[in-house]
Amino acid sequence: MILQRAFYQQEVVTVARELLGKILVHESVEVVTVGRIVETEAYLGPEDQAAHSSGGRRTPRNEVMYGPKGYAYVYFIYGLYYCVNVTSGDAPGKPEAVLIRALEPVAGKAIMKKRRRINEEKATNLTNGPSKLCMAMGISKLQNKANLIAPPLYIKDAPHISFSDIAETTRIGVDYAGEWKKRPWRFYIKGNSFISAK
DNA sequence: TGCACGATTCTCT
């Protein structure tokens, strides 16, 4: 039921595509939040100028990307927010990961609202962005390097999303990446109302 | 030791 190590040891672009529709679960003390992954982006190894591992850069922050696959890479951005990635790839030791950009809330919506500090009827604003979903799911640097093969933070298998239901576009917020910003490595479920942008 | 900047979000116009 929980996705196993081998799932993450495929090509990182494949993992990004396959993660769509899968179920992210975070069990914190007496509180469980669950979301369906509806948008991802792939970041490749040293060659990808959009990645934190660009040029083989290896620092305490991105160290987890160089380790085994299937672990969480959580980083702090803009002095305010967190984003969560899943280390993936078919080459051991190669620093690659999949950014989770949006979720569809499945369970724990009341908690998500509280964590996001919003109070409105529609749920679309809870998890439709990489940092929003971290807030809603209670993910922070404490979850960095978490093993995603077991609780409290893990991803469950779910029915495969057919190719025709997946949209491919360029990645968001990587204008600094030169030619690499043009790569179609952002994936989302077509027509889903929880994606972060068109 | 200093400093520019970011895989974002929110508010206001």
Added chain:
DNA sequence: GAGAATCGTGCAA
């Protein structure tokens, strides 16, 4: 659509 919020990180010096 523009601008602010806000600080850890990375690299130069």
